Amino acid sequence: MMENKNNFVKEITNIEEDFAKWYTDIVIKAELADYTDTKGCIAIKPYGYEIWENIQKYADSKFKEAGVKNVYMPVLIPESLLNKEKDHIEGFAPEVAWVTIGGQEELEEKLCIRPTSETMFSTMFSKWVTSWRDLPIITNQWCNVLRWEKETRPFLRSREFLWQEGHTVHETSKEAEELTLKMLDVYKDVIENLLAIPVLQGNKTEKEKFSGAVNTYTVETLTRDGRALQSGTSHYFGQNFTKPFDIKFQNREGKEEYAYQTSWGISTRLIGAVIMTHGDNRGLKLPPKVAPIQVVIVPIAGHKEGVLEKANSLFTELNKNFRVHIDNRDNYSTGYKFNDWEMRGVPIRIEIGPRDIENGVLTLTRRDTLEKKEVKMENAEKEIESLLAQIQQNMFNECNERLKERTTVAATMDEFIKNINENQGYIKAMWCGDVACEDKIKEETGAHSRCIPFNEEHISDKCVCCGKEAKYMVVWGRQY
Amino acid sequence: MMENKNNFVKEITNIEEDFAKWYTDIVIKAELADYTDTKGCIAIKPYGYEIWENIQKYADSKFKEAGVKNVYMPVLIPESLLNKEKDHIEGFAPEVAWVTIGGQEELEEKLCIRPTSETMFSTMFSKWVTSWRDLPIITNQWCNVLRWEKETRPFLRSREFLWQEGHTVHETSKEAEELTLKMLDVYKDVIENLLAIPVLQGNKTEKEKFSGAVNTYTVETLTRDGRALQSGTSHYFGQNFTKPFDIKFQNREGKEEYAYQTSWGISTRLIGAVIMTHGDNRGLKLPPKVAPIQVVIVPIAGHKEGVLEKANSLFTELNKNFRVHIDNRDNYSTGYKFNDWEMRGVPIRIEIGPRDIENGVLTLTRRDTLEKKEVKMENAEKEIESLLAQIQQNMFNECNERLKERTTVAATMDEFIKNINENQGYIKAMWCGDVACEDKIKEETGAHSRCIPFNEEHISDKCVCCGKEAKYMVVWGRQY
Numbered sequence: 001m002m003e004n005k006n007n008f009v010k011e012i013t014n015i016e017e018d019f020a021k022w023y024t025d026i027v028i029k030a031e032l033a034d035y036t037d038t039k040g041c042i043a044i045k046p047y048g049y050e051i052w053e054n055i056q057k058y059a060d061s062k063f064k065e066a067g068v069k070n071v072y073m074p075v076l077i078p079e080s081l082l083n084k085e086k087d088h089i090e091g092f093a094p095e096v097a098w099v100t101i102g103g104q105e106e107l108e109e110k111l112c113i114r115p116t117s118e119t120m121f122s123t124m125f126s127k128w129v130t131s132w133r134d135l136p137i138i139t140n141q142w143c144n145v146l147r148w149e150k151e152t153r154p155f156l157r158s159r160e161f162l163w164q165e166g167h168t169v170h171e172t173s174k175e176a177e178e179l180t181l182k183m184l185d186v187y188k189d190v191i192e193n194l195l196a197i198p199v200l201q202g203n204k205t206e207k208e209k210f211s212g213a214v215n216t217y218t219v220e221t222l223t224r225d226g227r228a229l230q231s232g233t234s235h236y237f238g239q240n241f242t243k244p245f246d247i248k249f250q251n252r253e254g255k256e257e258y259a260y261q262t263s264w265g266i267s268t269r270l271i272g273a274v275i276m277t278h279g280d281n282r283g284l285k286l287p288p289k290v291a292p293i294q295v296v297i298v299p300i301a302g303h304k305e306g307v308l309e310k311a312n313s314l315f316t317e318l319n320k321n322f323r324v325h326i327d328n329r330d331n332y333s334t335g336y337k338f339n340d341w342e343m344r345g346v347p348i349r350i351e352i353g354p355r356d357i358e359n360g361v362l363t364l365t366r367r368d369t370l371e372k373k374e375v376k377m378e379n380a381e382k383e384i385e386s387l388l389a390q391i392q393q394n395m396f397n398e399c400n401e402r403l404k405e406r407t408t409v410a411a412t413m414d415e416f417i418k419n420i421n422e423n424q425g426y427i428k429a430m431w432c433g434d435v436a437c438e439d440k441i442k443e444e445t446g447a448h449s450r451c452i453p454f455n456e457e458h459i460s461d462k463c464v465c466c467g468k469e470a471k472y473m474v475v476w477g478r479q480y
Numbered sequence: 481m482m483e484n485k486n487n488f489v490k491e492i493t494n495i496e497e498d499f500a501k502w503y504t505d506i507v508i509k510a511e512l513a514d515y516t517d518t519k520g521c522i523a524i525k526p527y528g529y530e531i532w533e534n535i536q537k538y539a540d541s542k543f544k545e546a547g548v549k550n551v552y553m554p555v556l557i558p559e560s561l562l563n564k565e566k567d568h569i570e571g572f573a574p575e576v577a578w579v580t581i582g583g584q585e586e587l588e589e590k591l592c593i594r595p596t597s598e599t600m601f602s603t604m605f606s607k608w609v610t611s612w613r614d615l616p617i618i619t620n621q622w623c624n625v626l627r628w629e630k631e632t633r634p635f636l637r638s639r640e641f642l643w644q645e646g647h648t649v650h651e652t653s654k655e656a657e658e659l660t661l662k663m664l665d666v667y668k669d670v671i672e673n674l675l676a677i678p679v680l681q682g683n684k685t686e687k688e689k690f691s692g693a694v695n696t697y698t699v700e701t702l703t704r705d706g707r708a709l710q711s712g713t714s715h716y717f718g719q720n721f722t723k724p725f726d727i728k729f730q731n732r733e734g735k736e737e738y739a740y741q742t743s744w745g746i747s748t749r750l751i752g753a754v755i756m757t758h759g760d761n762r763g764l765k766l767p768p769k770v771a772p773i774q775v776v777i778v779p780i781a782g783h784k785e786g787v788l789e790k791a792n793s794l795f796t797e798l799n800k801n802f803r804v805h806i807d808n809r810d811n812y813s814t815g816y817k818f819n820d821w822e823m824r825g826v827p828i829r830i831e832i833g834p835r836d837i838e839n840g841v842l843t844l845t846r847r848d849t850l851e852k853k854e855v856k857m858e859n860a861e862k863e864i865e866s867l868l869a870q871i872q873q874n875m876f877n878e879c880n881e882r883l884k885e886r887t888t889v890a891a892t893m894d895e896f897i898k899n900i901n902e903n904q905g906y907i908k909a910m911w912c913g914d915v916a917c918e919d920k921i922k923e924e925t926g927a928h929s930r931c932i933p934f935n936e937e938h939i940s941d942k943c944v945c946c947g948k949e950a951k952y953m954v955v956w957g958r959q960y
Binding site: 043072073077081094095103120124 | 533576
């Protein structure tokens with residue numbers, strides 16, 4: 001068994017040695033995804049896809065509570081449509097894929113595969129909106145999008161990825177802005193309560209905002225190696241799209257007016273966030289609420305009389321209320337199985353062997369702390385329910401502690417550089433609002449502005465970079 | 481009110497006059513979908529998409545009961561991969577769209593947007609399968625696909641459509657064939673029990689089968705105007721893909737062997753089937769189980785004291801167990817609302833006015849028969865539950881009757897032509913198995929072979945076309 005374990009662990013790169021390699025090892029070994037013959041695109045395998053299904057289910061129910069209606073728009077967008085909003089096309093043109101041949105004929109106008117669908121939704125909204133009575137329209141689609149990235153990494157930056165994109169139109173700017181923030185709160189809910197990852201909310205700087213937006217709000221997370229990950233964004237467009245797309249309505253006073261728009265999205269990148277934030281040297285570590293398998297039963301000495309029967313009946317019982325798997329494989333040792341399920345991040349492992357059966361007990365092992373607990377068989381369900389809740393909370397707390405530890409304050413560039421080199425993480429520093437300083441900080445530290453947080457603190461009166469009067473406190477970080 | 485009604489009905493083409501026009505009228509007026517700037521592609525609107533979500537929910541739970549795991553594969557398939565199976569590429573090459581530019585550069589190898597994903601799944605299976613222990617793999621994806629159709633019609637034949645494609649690999653041909661048929665039964669379940677449309681099950685002829693399949697099984701439905709609609713297919717591939725894609729495994733005897741494969745799919749075409757099979761001159765008619773709104777509450781004389789309050793409290797009560805909508809619009813007459821909800825196919829309409837409140841009753845109107853029923857307010861929930869079940873059953877029965885009426889037998893070509901010209905519908909006729917006869921029948925009657933039904937009847941000894949010895953009884957029909 002010892003040998004097995006060592007061989008096993010060797011297969012995953014040490015997390016301190018090479019975080020990037022550790023990450024891709026987990027993706028492949030835990031069977032979340034695999035590389036394909038289409039460069040830059042992954043195949044999401046059942047274990048990875050089920051995480052996405054759990055995210056979808058949770059987020060979609062929150063959307064529906066908020067009055068969101070799902071729709072589906074074409075994957076192909078004519079070039080002329082994409083070109084209608086100047087900033088938008090400038091931002092996306094370099095990274096789109098173009099269909100130029102259809103049904104063996106050269107197309108008159110090339111079509112891009114949607115990198116995002118503001119232009120398509122806007123052109124439909126212009127057909128659907130005529131009166132204030134048609135507003136608001138609050139729609140969303142779950143779909144695939146494509147961006148021709150040069151460097152890709154499974155889940156985090158894939159040419160094709162899955163996401164939801166919400167698109168809404170409103171009578172007033174106030175209503176639109178409120179909706180933008182409401183959706184940002186749904187994202188906070190999803191990431192904190194489902195994925196057990198604390199988020200930082202704020203708005204993006206002019207430089208980092210979405211192409212075509214008036215304002216981009218973001219939820220940012222921090223990975224185990226101290227890098228920032230943009231995990232969801234919500235954009236307020238004002239009339240930036242309604243004007244070129246002619247989305248006008250007759251208002252309550254009978255006058256024609258351009259409407260106000262928003263869009264917002266989260267993607268399969270969140271699976272990458274889960275891996276990078278919770279994982280450790282034993283592999284993946286999944287928060288119970290999103291884990292495809294919450295409890296795995298490993299029978300010990302399965303060849304002995306009564307063991308498999310008891311394990312199977314336990315499975316049947318637990319399967320009513322939890323997502324359970326029983327590992328009946330006869331070609332692997334118990335030790336291998338233990339390591340395997342730890343690597344796959346299953347929150348609770350149950351061992352059940354002849355002695356346990358005799359004593360009427362089960363041994364539960366937590367993936368997060370590796371603590372073992374012997375419980376009475378008749379209490380199994382209650383114990384598991386409570387343990388899953390504890391694990392979920394503990395995983396969140398652990399990340400939250402790390403987030404605090406890795407958030408530092410810098411009043412000068414020297415402090416900034418020292419902190420980020422020693423600690424990675426978030427750096428809080430004052431900023432004058434000038435993009436030249438933002439560019440210079442990036443050049444000297446490798447850190448991008450993450451956001452101007454909603455809860456701003458006052459650190460000093462001066463911009464960390466140029467020393468002129470500061471306008472904002474910004475959180476900075478190196479990013480994935 | 482009368483005037484309103486007449487104007488309203490005028491907006492929809494008469495179903496007997498022009499069925500095709502009636503169909504697209506319904507799609508647009510009931511707000512199921514809309515045309516877009518991308519030729520041949522539609523936008524599925526909330527009311528249409530919710531029908532698809534209900535189909536997905538039902539089918540996906542049946543898939544999961546059958547052990548199916550969901551995955552996601554790239555939307556782009558390299559040309560070399562698509563070309564690996566000869567029949568497959570011959571079938572699909574004429575109708576694919578090609579990406580030739582990515583990130584502003586000409587691609588070395590062009591990529592097609594998946595018309596279906598056998599080639600992509602096969603190449604992944606060849607990586608994932610090495611031993612009999614890896615089998616079976618039973619996977620599915622819910623996704624978009626694209627086929628460059630020349631003539632399109634919303635839902636029925638759209639360039640882009642949404643579907644699920646199941647792909648499986650097995651140790652034995654027997655297991656694979658059983659899975660193929662099992663999935664065909666899931667489709668029958670979905671279409672008969674959820675959509676209230678009776679199906680004909682059978683296998684396709686050599687000419688009509690899927691490009692690359694050994695055998696294609698189908699579920700066929702019949703529209704109100706007597707045309708056949710292929711509504712779901714399940715394909716047994718044998719080793720047709722596992723050989724060119726090298727999907728080999730070590731069998732239980734330690735020998736290398738090629739595996740056996742299947743694929744199966746249903747699509748948003750089913751929404752078209754619902755419209756075409758159930759609709760009438762008043763518009764859409766939705767089976768309760770799949771209807772986005774099962775019950776609509778229309779307050780009468782809403783300005784009178786207590787009416788809106790009572791209607792709202794009824795809404796709150798019913799909304800716990802049914803999908804309910806309350807029509808509080810103040811800019812439409814009651815008559816208009818009645819017509820509007822009939823046109824949108826809502827199974828039950830509830831009228832609630834001052835007199836009803838006084839008498840403690842509600843008036844329920846069925847969309848299928850237009851019958852009205854007065855029920856006591858306190859019994860509303862029970863009455864609605866029972867009425868929805870009756871409507872679901874009645875809609876199925878009605879279609880089943882029509883199916884029987886429109887299925888005729890032909891022993892000669894004269895009979896065949898007479899029957900199909902008078903009656904459209906299904907024609908049962910014997911066939912020698914020769915593709916020349918199949919082609920000739922199509923030429924002379926416009927009818928394609930639908931399938932060789934599982935329940936074959938013996939009509940005569942001779943082929944309806946050439947008079948030679950008959951091998952099969954085939955069901956024929958003109959198709960959408």
